[in-house]
Amino acid sequence: MNGSRWTMIVLIAVVTLFLVSWAIKSFPSSGDTISWPSIRHAFFVTLAAFVTLAIFSFLYKDNPYYKFAEHLFVGVSAAYWMCVGFWSTFVGNLIPRISPGLSKFFGVPYKEFTFYYFVPLILGILLLMRLSSKAGWLSRWALAFIVGTTAGLNLIRYLRSDFISQVSNTFVPLLVQWKGTGAFFSDFSLASGGQFTLMLTNWVIFIGTFCGLIYFFFSKEHKGVFGAASRVGIWVLMITFGASFGYTVMGRVSLLVGRLTFLFDDWLGLMN
Amino acid sequence: MKRQFLLLLLLCFAVAAPLATAQTAEDSPLSGEAAVAVSPAPGPVSNIQLKDTDNDHGHSVTLSWEISPDDGAGLNNVIGYEIHRALSPEGPFVKRAGVPAGSHSHVDVGSKEESSPDYMKDYIDYYYKIRTITADSAVNAESTVAGPIQSYGQWFNTGRVPVLIFVACFLALTLYFINRAKGGADLYVRPLAGIGAVDEAIGRATEMGKPILYVLGLGTAADIATIASYTILGRVAKKxxxxxxxxxxxxxxxxxxxxxQETVKASYADAGRPDSYKEDMVYFVTQSQFAYVAAVNGTMLRDLPATNIYMGKFYAESLILAETGALAGSIQIAGTDEIAQIPFFVVACDYTLIGEELYAASAYLGREPLLLGSLKAQDYAKAGVILIALVGFILLNFGVDGFKEFFFVSN
Amino acid sequence: MNNLGLIISFLVIGAGLLWFLLRALQGKEVERRIIFVFIGLAVSVPILFSITFAEKASPIVKAVYDKIENLPDGSRVLISYDYGPSMAPEVEPMSNAFLRHSLAKGHKVYLMGLWATGQSIAATAIDSVVRREFPEKVYGVDFVNLGYKAGNQGVLNVIITDIRKMYLTDVGGIDLDSLPIMDGIKSLRNMNLLMSVGGGFPGIKEWIQFAGDPGHIPVAGGSAAVSAPLLYPYYPTQLLGLLGGIKGAAEYEAELKRHYPQFADTPQPGIKMMGPQTLAHLVIMAFIIIGNISFFVARRRRG
Structure with missing residues (x-):
């Protein structure tokens, strides 16, 4: 049997399976009569289950079902963002400031005419000029505006939140709630709010930041004490990456649990 | 004169109020219920201080006061305070805000838009009084009227001085080092192990007679990571x-x-082999993230390159790419400034340039003044940070807290 | 039923791991698809048998709980839905728990989103949490959905000084000035607590940089596990607390359940997900060990 026949057989089997699933799900479990909302609900649940399984099928190997689901996802999300952007920003923010007629047409309360709202409108139109091969260069004006303002905005905020505040956050006491060596050992505890943990946290913050910065210092060769600190720095970085990787595993498993719960509960009804 | 009169009035009230309440209690022994219903009024707030809110664009006044003696003590019946404002000491006073019991201050912010009903004009006199309220709406105490006060804006936000200082220092450093680099100064950048790895990998590919795959990532042409990646691509192409x-x-x-394409072409010309350059070495795939990954993965598995180099901006596709490359048995070298993706490259690649190392590698190889100057400026900024961190850390551990306050940015 | 589930899970996992270990010792490789099936099983079985574990809030989670708990009744709490459906299984339990807790405490809740998808997720939360569990709460008085505005961190930069510059209406087109909940709200500075739930850009980091820090407004967050480690440097000075991944959500749900008996029967997806999580993590840890054994066995044979 050749490949295309196999493809047809699989396609028919898949379509039949999901049609049957749709039909079964359309019937309410307790004696209620079949209704339009239940048919619609069943259709969406079945479609969602199909798309989920189509994406999962990539784990076996790349196939047309996966490609279909992926393109559907990309297309739908792009269109969704565009529609929401249009209604929330264009209709929600711009129209009420430039035209009472259009505000009435779109059903939003008209505020007052504000001439400077034409500036973003013109920049927006310039951005769309990208679609034209001749006037494409005009979009650079709008892009330059976006890049410039974002860079300016980010520079100050980053400097403040990620630089100045973070630098001052490294000023930490090495001895927390210190009442002497005797008390430290007699009250020793590994609890997350305990003295030892708090002190360890501060030591790690200080040494980690210090050595991490030295690792990223490129103007001096990493030899001697400097080299040792840099090695500690890379160790700290690697531990951070390990933690990050562990967290990612947790995140991915959560997403898998979410999808499986949908399949088992919403679609197949296997759970209570 | 007015103030003295008000003070006298307040004094009379302060003396009369306890007498009045005492009298009420004595006057009504008839019904226990009635005695409970008329709860005594709390003491008013005192010492109201008004000032224009600092470091703002105007249209705002800051109030502070000493809480009522019955707030959390005494009669303990205060549930909050109401801030009232008027344009003259006689009123009419309009309620501006309510704050919970225990509050010592409030910032009265109005709108700067003239059309707004909340518009608060600058440079005119405002008067405030604070009403101490209890659970019983009929029982409250009013403070004396405070004022006048005018709101106005400031040209400079002194609260952001630390940011200004840091921006100025960093800009000065950057300009200085870019200038030096342009002037041909020999600025030292330490050799990076990753660069050596690239050279080795090219050698290995030559031995095996297999191609090298170079991925520039998903960044745009303007991303610094992509710009850094061009320099490394230039070096790789030359070799x-x-x-x-x-x-x-x-x-x-x-x-x-x-x-x-231009970079690779120039490198082939530099190496004296412009004829070996072919247009289809550098080609466009697609702008869909995962479709791109699928295509690159296909290339990896079909052409089995000896070395895969990933330099630039990468997102969720990083692990998929690196894993497929590892599966195909290629040597892999990666570099990205996307911190979230570095762990994936670290686990799946033989060598990873972490964050800034990507820029450093590019500056080291290209000696481009802009990159080299910025890298040096960053290095000195880092040295500054280390120094500040050390000083702050030592001072704090010796009980000096004041240094930390310099880093406080007010708004 | 629960015990049976646990026994079956451990049997499946134990037998499978043993098989993998034997293959590793023989120096044979394992087809990756078998590993996928195995992970799928390790996750499915606990879901089907509803295996759960006891959770206790860690300080970073407890800090968020305590903040909502200790705010005076009627405080203004903003919850920003900065995620899409692809992140929802992981972070939706957090936003729902925040919403539940804030409403139960009698706070006024403002919902919004820096992600377009956040707008409809907030609407879903109103239907599934507020309307069902708090039928007495009135839209526009106790809670409001402001919706999404394009502009990422730029939106925050504007609404930190004036909300009405960006938001003229709520998500349904109702004039904000006609909603009692918006009385006295000029900017984000009038909020008592800002909470962002998400895990990408824009997200909690942008809330800290563009709202929390400049306005000195407390920021708390719930983050997808992937980006949680990158947010730890802000805790506790710039970020008062954080729910990192589903573990954070489960801890929060457990804390909520302990103090609010009325939530004993509400869905607790966070706690439910920790069963499969725990087993999947055990399996992955075992895989790491087996993988290393296999690596060293292979090296010895080659060497």
Missing amino acids: VAEYQTGLIVPCYDPIVMTVA
């Missing part, structure tokens, strides 16, 4: 041209592709 090894550069962004 590849010298050794006569194959080079494959699939691109995600059409503009990135154009620049990459």
